[in-house]
Amino acid sequence: MNVSMRPIGFVRSPYSETAQVPKGFGAQHDAEGTIEILPEYELGLTDIEGFSHLFVIWVFDRSDGWELLGTPPTDTKPHGVFATRSPYRPNPIGLTVVKLVGRDGAKLRVVGLDMLDGTPVLDIKPYLSSIPESELRRGWLDEAEARRAAQQ
Amino acid sequence: MNVSMRPIGFVRSPYSETAQVPKGFGAQHDAEGTIEILPEYELGLTDIEGFSHLFVIWVFDRSDGWELLGTPPTDTKPHGVFATRSPYRPNPIGLTVVKLVGRDGAKLRVVGLDMLDGTPVLDIKPYLSSIPESELRRGWLDEAEARRAAQQ
Numbered sequence: 001m002n003v004s005m006r007p008i009g010f011v012r013s014p015y016s017e018t019a020q021v022p023k024g025f026g027a028q029h030d031a032e033g034t035i036e037i038l039p040e041y042e043l044g045l046t047d048i049e050g051f052s053h054l055f056v057i058w059v060f061d062r063s064d065g066w067e068l069l070g071t072p073p074t075d076t077k078p079h080g081v082f083a084t085r086s087p088y089r090p091n092p093i094g095l096t097v098v099k100l101v102g103r104d105g106a107k108l109r110v111v112g113l114d115m116l117d118g119t120p121v122l123d124i125k126p127y128l129s130s131i132p133e134s135e136l137r138r139g140w141l142d143e144a145e146a147r148r149a150a151q152q
Numbered sequence: 153m154n155v156s157m158r159p160i161g162f163v164r165s166p167y168s169e170t171a172q173v174p175k176g177f178g179a180q181h182d183a184e185g186t187i188e189i190l191p192e193y194e195l196g197l198t199d200i201e202g203f204s205h206l207f208v209i210w211v212f213d214r215s216d217g218w219e220l221l222g223t224p225p226t227d228t229k230p231h232g233v234f235a236t237r238s239p240y241r242p243n244p245i246g247l248t249v250v251k252l253v254g255r256d257g258a259k260l261r262v263v264g265l266d267m268l269d270g271t272p273v274l275d276i277k278p279y280l281s282s283i284p285e286s287e288l289r290r291g292w293l294d295e296a297e298a299r300r301a302a303q304q
Contacts, residue, residue: 001272003211005155005243008234037234041242044220046232050291053283057209057245059155068195080198082189082276090193091157091274093209095247097283120153122243124234128290130282131205131249138280139202 007120008044009037009106011058013113018062018087021114024073032101035108035121042106045124049103053127054110058094059120063087075144083139094119097127159272160196161189161258163210165265170214170239173266176225184253187260187273194258197276201255205279206262210246211272215239227296235291246271249279 013033015021022028035056037045048054066088069078081089098110108124165185167173174180187208189197200206218240221230233241250262260276 001159003157003159003213003244003272003274005157005245007153007155008242041220041234044233044242046221046230046235047292048232048235050289050295051235052287052289055247057243057247061155068193069198078198080200081196082193083196083198083200083203083278085277085280089275090160090196091209092155093157093275095207095209095275095277120155122155123241123245123247125237125247126235126291126293127283127288128237128293130285130288131279133282133284135204136279136282137202137204139278140199141278141280143202 005122007122008041009035009121011035011113011115011117011119011121013115013117013119015116018116021116029112029114031113032111033113035110035124037106037108039106045103045106045108048100048108048126051100051126054098054100055125055127056096056098056121057123058096058115059122060087060089060092060094061120062116063092066090074141077140079140157274159190159274160193161187161273163187163265163267163269163271163273165267165269165271167268170268173268181264181266183265184263185265187262187276189258189260191258197255197258197260200252200260200278203252203278206250206252207277207279208248208250208273209275210248210267211274212239212241212244212246213272214268215244218242226293229292231292
């Protein structure tokens with residue numbers, strides 16, 4: 001079973017190369033840019049202005065291949081791809097939460113981009129609720145941060 | 153440009169029909185079930201046990217077609233598809249945050265399913281941080297809730 005997806009729009013971001021995207025400990029994703037939805041889908045943005053944050057589901061269109069284990073920039077040990085945000089995934093899907101600043105027709109002005117300029121977008125959904133931080137456990141990432149803090 | 157995706161696994165949930173999935177105001181998603189990853193991807197789950205919550209990206213495989221405007225079960229007015237969680241989307245992608253209870257090999261025991269039994273899963277990612285509830289605005293959903301409260 002294969003599922004075929006097509007872009008509903010594209011990201012306009014300040015990053016043209018992967019090396020420019022902040023990664024690892026303390027990475028701040030405050031890049032501003034736009035998500036330009038294709039004209040035929042603009043009606044689907046109706047009332048989106050009321051939401052402060054959006055999920056953007058997109059394609060890692062410039063990462064080749066995938067691996068089940070990989071060492072992320074935040075650690076020195078390998079972890080399973082489904083326990084990381086690695087771009088080398090069986091299905092090259094990216095997920096980013098952005099803050100919606102405004103809308104000009106089919107263009108969404110957003111903050112928090114971590115995608116390259118030209119990245120194809122597959123879907124946008126409203127961000128409705130959060131898991132309280134006090135209930136979150138972050139596995140290897142917490143451990144890697146603790147190791148790093150102990151070394152300093 | 154088309155992107156072809158293939159399932160990495162399937163959801164085992166208590167819901168066999170859409171009508172059984174809680175929807176609308178006050179819907180509680182506390183259904184328990186499993187996500188069964190295909191054997192060839194099991195290694196990609198390495199270290200996932202350390203995370204309390206996961207993003208599950210999946211396919212609305214039993215919804216036909218799509219519409220740019222639709223009236224959700226939580227309102228009496230139509231809204232753009234990208235401002236709702238409607239299953240009738242240009243790309244039939246679902247996104248659910250689940251709580252990870254445990255792992256048995258390639259099976260993840262989770263709470264919070266809102267998918268039908270047999271739903272194909274495309275990707276799993278760790279849930280790393282939340283937007284504070286105080287910073288969230290929820291547009292038409294807040295308005296619909298306020299109208300409903302005023303009518304009671």
